[in-house]
Amino acid sequence: MKSLAEPRxxxxxxxPILASALLLALWHYCVRWTATTIFPSPLDVGRGIAELLRExxxxxxxxxxxxxxxxxxxxxxxxxxxxxxxxxWSPAADRVVNPAMQILRPISPIxxxxxxxxxxxxxxYAAIFLIFLGAFFPIxxxxxxxxxxxxxxxxxxxRNFGLAxxxxxxxxxxxxALPRIIIGLRIALGIAWLVVVAAEMIAVDSGLGYLVIDxxxxxxxYDLVVAAMLLIGVIGLTLDFGFRRIEKIKSVRxxxxxxx
Amino acid sequence: MQxxxxxxPVIFIAGLLIVWQIAADRQSVHLLPGPWGVAGGxxxxxxxxxxxxxxxxxxxxxxxxxxxxxxxxVPLGLAIGWYRRAEMAxNPILQVLRPISPLxxxxxxxxxxxxxxLAAIFLIFLGCFLPLxxxxxxxxxxxxxxxxxxxRNFGLRxxxxxCRVLFxxxxxxxxVGLRITLGIAWLVVVAAEMIAVNSGLGFLIVxxxxxxxxxxxxxxxxxxxxxxxxxxxxxxxxxxxxxxxxWSYSED
Amino acid sequence: MQACAxxxxxxxxxxxxxxxxxxxxxxxxxxKTTPVLEDINLQVGDGEFLCLLGPSGCGKSTLLNIMAGFxxxxxxxxxxxxxxxxxxxxxxxxxxxxxxxxxxxTVEGNIxxxxxxxxxxxxEQRVSxxxxxxxxxxxxxxxxxxxxxxxxxxxxxxxxxxxxxxxxFLDEPFGALDSITRxxxxxxxxxxxxxxxxxIIFVTHDIDEAVQLADRVVVxxxxxxxxxxxxxxxxxxxxxxxxxxxxxLRDGILEQxxxxxxx
Numbered sequence: 001m002k003s004l005a006e007p008r009x010x011x012x013x014x015x016p017i018l019a020s021a022l023l024l025a026l027w028h029y030c031v032r033w034t035a036t037t038i039f040p041s042p043l044d045v046g047r048g049i050a051e052l053l054r055e056x057x058x059x060x061x062x063x064x065x066x067x068x069x070x071x072x073x074x075x076x077x078x079x080x081x082x083x084x085x086x087x088x089w090s091p092a093a094d095r096v097v098n099p100a101m102q103i104l105r106p107i108s109p110i111x112x113x114x115x116x117x118x119x120x121x122x123x124x125y126a127a128i129f130l131i132f133l134g135a136f137f138p139i140x141x142x143x144x145x146x147x148x149x150x151x152x153x154x155x156x157x158x159r160n161f162g163l164a165x166x167x168x169x170x171x172x173x174x175x176x177a178l179p180r181i182i183i184g185l186r187i188a189l190g191i192a193w194l195v196v197v198a199a200e201m202i203a204v205d206s207g208l209g210y211l212v213i214d215x216x217x218x219x220x221x222y223d224l225v226v227a228a229m230l231l232i233g234v235i236g237l238t239l240d241f242g243f244r245r246i247e248k249i250k251s252v253r254x255x256x257x258x259x260x
Numbered sequence: 261m262q263x264x265x266x267x268x269p270v271i272f273i274a275g276l277l278i279v280w281q282i283a284a285d286r287q288s289v290h291l292l293p294g295p296w297g298v299a300g301g302x303x304x305x306x307x308x309x310x311x312x313x314x315x316x317x318x319x320x321x322x323x324x325x326x327x328x329x330x331x332x333x334v335p336l337g338l339a340i341g342w343y344r345r346a347e348m349a350x351n352p353i354l355q356v357l358r359p360i361s362p363l364x365x366x367x368x369x370x371x372x373x374x375x376x377x378l379a380a381i382f383l384i385f386l387g388c389f390l391p392l393x394x395x396x397x398x399x400x401x402x403x404x405x406x407x408x409x410x411x412r413n414f415g416l417r418x419x420x421x422x423c424r425v426l427f428x429x430x431x432x433x434x435x436v437g438l439r440i441t442l443g444i445a446w447l448v449v450v451a452a453e454m455i456a457v458n459s460g461l462g463f464l465i466v467x468x469x470x471x472x473x474x475x476x477x478x479x480x481x482x483x484x485x486x487x488x489x490x491x492x493x494x495x496x497x498x499x500x501x502x503x504x505x506x507w508s509y510s511e512d
Numbered sequence: 513m514q515a516c517a518x519x520x521x522x523x524x525x526x527x528x529x530x531x532x533x534x535x536x537x538x539x540x541x542x543x544k545t546t547p548v549l550e551d552i553n554l555q556v557g558d559g560e561f562l563c564l565l566g567p568s569g570c571g572k573s574t575l576l577n578i579m580a581g582f583x584x585x586x587x588x589x590x591x592x593x594x595x596x597x598x599x600x601x602x603x604x605x606x607x608x609x610x611x612x613x614x615x616x617x618t619v620e621g622n623i624x625x626x627x628x629x630x631x632x633x634x635x636e637q638r639v640s641x642x643x644x645x646x647x648x649x650x651x652x653x654x655x656x657x658x659x660x661x662x663x664x665x666x667x668x669x670x671x672x673x674x675x676x677x678x679x680x681f682l683d684e685p686f687g688a689l690d691s692i693t694r695x696x697x698x699x700x701x702x703x704x705x706x707x708x709x710x711x712i713i714f715v716t717h718d719i720d721e722a723v724q725l726a727d728r729v730v731v732x733x734x735x736x737x738x739x740x741x742x743x744x745x746x747x748x749x750x751x752x753x754x755x756x757x758x759x760x761l762r763d764g765i766l767e768q769x770x771x772x773x774x775x
Contacts, residue, residue, distance in 0.1 A: 007344055007345055007348065011345065011348060012348055015345050015346075015348040015349035016348060016349050016350075016351065016352045016353075018349065019349035019350055019353065020352065020353055023353065038371065039368075039371065095265075095268070095269060096268045096271075096272045097269070097272060098269065099269040099270075099272075099273065100269065100272060100273050100276060102490055102493075103273075103486045103487065103490055105486075105489075105490075106443060106446055106447070106485065106486050106488075106489020106490055106492075106493065107450075107482050107485050107486045107489065108446075108447040108448075108450040108451050108462075108485070110363075110447075110450060110451035110454055110462075111450050111451070111454070111462065111465055111481070111482050111485055112482070113454070114465060114466070114468075114469040114475070114478045115292070115475075115478070115479070115482075118291055118475070190358075190359060193359050193361075194359070194361040194363075195361075197360075197361040197363065197364050198361050198363040198364075198451055201363055201364070201366065201455070202454070202455065209361075209363075209364065212364050212366075212367060213366070213367065215367075216367035216370075222367065222368070222371065225367045225368065226368075228364075229360050229364050229365070230356070232359065232360050232361070232364055233356040233357055233358070233359050233360045234356060235359070236358070236359020236360070237355050237356055237358070237359055239359075240355075240359065404611070406608050406611070406612050407612075407614065409582055409600065409606070410606075410608070410612055410614075412599070412600045413580070413582075413600040413601070413602065413604075413606055414602050414605070414625060414626035414675060415601070415602040415626070420628075424625075425614075428614070428616040428617075429614075429616070431616070
């Protein structure tokens with residue numbers, strides 16, 4: 001969708017830098033004009049990041065958040081993909097299970113916290129459980145979606161060549177559904193990242209989410225609050241990019257002809 | 261469909277409920293209630309008029325946060341999507357903001373709005389704004405160039421182009437985006453209420469646990485959250501059906 | 513091929529409607545330059561049916577887009593009625609393949625799209641006239657999703673004609689249709705053309721289509737495209753596709769492009 005002539009290459013760097021610089025300047029001057037003592041300016045945030053890096057606490061927090069995401073997301077994928085494939089393979093089974101899922105899905109993982117605490121106590125496992133919940137449903141849905149969108153002619157071709165059902169699933173259906181499944185995994189990873197931060201604000205005492213709330217509670221260090229938020233954004237973005245790299249691998253790339 | 265087939269999901273859910281009841285009965289310490297206990301909790305809430313009060317509070321915040329987000333994000337997103345350079349300029353900032361959970365904004369929300377309705381609405385607004393903006397941008401970019409060229413060919417000026425070509429073309433995707441974002445809003449309100457306000461279904465969950473370990477009320481709250489979330493989703497889907505059966509070109 | 517009303521005036525007597533002068537087109541993408549068109553010079557007569565013929569990807573669509581004003585040539589200019597073309601204009605309507613039809617408007621809505629300057633009654637009159645002309649009566653309130661490919665193509669032609677343009681540009685309009693529908697559509701197009709005598713420039717890669725439809729066929733080479741040959745088809749409509757003259761002209765073009773007779 002172009003409204004003007006094709007932008008030049010240098011503009012790909014120029015405009016974002018200009019916009020970001022302007023917004024930072026606006027932020028800075030708003031802080032100045034309102035003469036607030038609490039809300040940080042961009043410089044304060046920068047210094048906050050440096051401080052966090054120096055103290056080394058930051059690295060443990062980042063590691064903790066990433067670890068929880070890895071375990072929770074991994075569990076969600078390990079359970080969700082097979083379930084999703086099965087439900088996608090058998091629309092009858094999907095019709096049975098789907099309503100139950102539709103009722104559970106709108107319940108924010110955060111709402112499960114009291115239940116999670118009963119089962120796991122306050123700590124890592126509760127957070128991991130919440131991340132699992134957050135990532136599970138999107139993964140299942142994506143798998144069902146992926147399988148049911150495999151053109152039926154692929155199934156027919158597979159049977160034509162005499163493939164047994166499990167082979168059909170593994171060698172035809174799964175690769176054909178893979179692009180959509182990977183997109184679903186990427187989205188679920190993004191959700192997992194959102195949930196871990198929220199979970200850490202309530203149910204654990206380490207991690208980036210905890211850093212956000214702790215910085216406020218113990219000393220109103222809003223510069224650290226914003227610094228932590230920015231780090232959350234950057235790391236989340238990096239995870240997303242990393243995943244998109246997977247999408248670029250040739251054997252999967254055919255499914256992304258039209259772009260994600 | 262025959263009745264027996266239609267009943268299967270119901271039977272499945274009933275089966276899950278039975279398993280739950282059995283598991284609850286067999287607890288050594290009776291902390292978590294079974295389905296009966298939850299039903300009792302819901303009845304309890306109804307009797308005290310709390311259910312209606314909390315549901316209204318949550319819906320109120322969702323409505324305001326969501327509408328604010330729609331009103332601001334859709335036009336802005338359409339504009340940014342239309343002007344290539346605007347998208348180039350703002351995309352990096354948006355991509356960095358996107359992975360930040362709205363809940364991470366809580367300290368700032370409380371700083372600016374105090375504990376209460378406004379903070380919750382702000383958080384919901386944040387949770388909805390970015391996805392809607394990105395959806396609108398994407399929708400504009402996916403409008404086939406030839407539609408715009410046809411509009412120009414027939415002599416439409418830019419404003420008419422936007423009203424008569426761009427807008428109708430993006431509506432299906434916008435509606436899908438609205439549905440997804442409403443779901444997000446519902447997730448955020450519950451979480452926000454658990455942390456930053458003193459009413460609503462999310463607050464119910466936290467409060468019921470803190471003030472006496474009333475897990476029957478906790479689970480009752482969760483059930484209500486799930487049900488209302490589902491109803492909201494079904495509501496917007498029916499809107500999608502009206503549009504798509506008329507134009508039959510959504511779900512592309 | 514159906515009967516026509518009156519024989520067309522001899523081509524030599526037509527005044528020039530469109531003139532392409534020294535058109536060069538070079539595409540730049542990621543630092544790579546691809547020359548697409550090289551020194552195209554062409555004159556199109558008023559009311560003429562001209563075909564641009566060439567293999568896929570040779571640049572004929574690019575040339576058509578330049579003529580219609582959607583692209584600017586790297587050098588050279590297009591003149592219509594002695595004015596330089598600087599952008600798209602309602603007097604020169606471009607017809608895409610049926611995907612150009614707006615899915616959110618009915619048949620009536622689509623045809624009326626360009627008629628916003630007319631009064632309501634004038635609009636309705638025009639719409640019903642063109643609905644009849646392209647043979648879509650009974651489908652006025654239908655949406656494009658309910659129409660077949662051929663019908664959508666007709667709808668697009670109706671929409672184009674409704675604004676009474678001087679020129680029509682058609683870019684392989686029948687490419688997505690099956691061959692039987694294509695034959696029918698060619699007849700329809702000729703019928704419409706004979707009724708309203710617009711200047712038509714038609715892009716195709718189908719040699720038979722070109723020889724069946726056009727007054728003149730501009731044979732283009734592959735990239736970078738130049739005009740290899742301009743063949744005048746002097747058979748009056750309706751054209752018998754088994755007549756010796758038809759086969760002679762067609763074979764001539766086949767030879768020009770370098771294709772053998774036998775498969």
